[in-house]
Amino acid sequence: MKNTEYDDYDFLFPHLSESLSFGLNCDLCKKRGYDFISNKIIWGNGNKNAHLMVIGKDSAGAAPHERLWKASRLTMLPLTNKKSGAKIRILLYKAGIDPFSVFFTNIIKCNEGQDKSNLTFSKLKKVCVFYLNKEIEYIRPKAIITLGDAKFINSMAIKLQSLEPRGFEESEFISGQTPFLGEVTSNIRAEIFNLKHPSFVEGKTRETNYIKNLQIIRNHIVNN
Numbered sequence: 001m002k003n004t005e006y007d008d009y010d011f012l013f014p015h016l017s018e019s020l021s022f023g024l025n026c027d028l029c030k031k032r033g034y035d036f037i038s039n040k041i042i043w044g045n046g047n048k049n050a051h052l053m054v055i056g057k058d059s060a061g062a063a064p065h066e067r068l069w070k071a072s073r074l075t076m077l078p079l080t081n082k083k084s085g086a087k088i089r090i091l092l093y094k095a096g097i098d099p100f101s102v103f104f105t106n107i108i109k110c111n112e113g114q115d116k117s118n119l120t121f122s123k124l125k126k127v128c129v130f131y132l133n134k135e136i137e138y139i140r141p142k143a144i145i146t147l148g149d150a151k152f153i154n155s156m157a158i159k160l161q162s163l164e165p166r167g168f169e170e171s172e173f174i175s176g177q178t179p180f181l182g183e184v185t186s187n188i189r190a191e192i193f194n195l196k197h198p199s200f201v202e203g204k205t206r207e208t209n210y211i212k213n214l215q216i217i218r219n220h221i222v223n224n
Contacts, residue, residue, distance in 0.1 A: 005090070006082055010068055012089040012099050014077050019045045020103075022134060026110070028127045034119060044105030044135045045077050051221045052097065053141040053190075054079070054088060055132070057148055058108035058121060078106045087198040088147065091207065095214035103139050107132055136190070142221050144190050148197040191224075193217050 021043045042059050060071040060081040069082040079085035089099040108121065109128045136144070193213075201210045 006069060006086050009086065009090050009093070012086070012093060013068055014045050014080065014100075014104070016045070016075075016077060018047070019043045019077065020048065020135060020138065022131060026131075028130060029110075029119065029124075032127055034123070034127075040076070041109050042072050042076055042078055042106065043109065043131075044103055044139075046099075046103035047101050048103070048139065050101060050103035050139055051142040052101070052145065052217070053103045053105065053136065053139055053143070054145045054147065056084065056104070056106045058106050058124075059110075060084065072106075079104045083199040084147070084197065087201065091198060091201065091210055092214060094207075095211045095218060097214060097218050103135075103141065105132065105135055141190050142224060143217055144192045145217065146192060146194045191220065 021041075026041050044053075056079050059073050059078070063069075063071045063081055064074065066082060069080060069086040071081040072078055072085070077085075079088060085104075092099045092102060107128055108124050109131050110119075110124060195210070195213060198210070201207055
């Protein structure tokens with residue numbers, strides 16, 4: 001996907017007014033003994049009645065040179081940098097899924113915690129999962145797409161089981177040997193699909209297969 005194509009999809013850029021907020025300040029790190037309090041929280045953004053939720057890992061580093069698709073540390077919106085945020089929205093759009101009907105969020109809500117030497121992703125995920133679960137229970141999606149390495153899904157307090165591929169394209173386009181599906185361990189039921197991070201989707205062949213996988217997920221939501 002050439003950089004010029006991103007300019008054609010500026011209309012997919014999310015609106016800050018659609019963010020879901022559980023407050024401006026967070027002291028969860030301090031309660032765990034971490035010497036850090038953040039008041040720069042990147043909450044989930046999108047349709048509050050979404051049947052589909054997309055979950056990334058954490059906020060991307062700043063990209064001030066970009067005209068619109070800047071990283072979430074600048075926009076205060078999850079998944080808004082060019083190579084992940086713009087691309088996943090474009091791929092959803094091409095798959096016939098309106099990105100504005102989807103709810104987007106990250107596991108790590110803190111905008112600067114990982115810049116602190118003692119606050120690694122491994123530590124932060126155990127803290128931020130509190131808010132992630134609140135988002136999941138608030139939105140109550142039918143399906144959840146997680147982006148990237150399947151191993152980080154375990155940080156979401158979700159119990160997974162490996163099932164059959166169900167018609168997905170080659171595993172090259174899905175993290176792991178088979179798609180990972182499971183049930184959220186809360187009061188809701190949602191099927192989980194672990195997709196390869198969109199930044200790895202380059203070229204027509206990979207994009208076509210990724211779009212086909214998204215269409216399978218779309219049909220799953222419609223039929224359930």
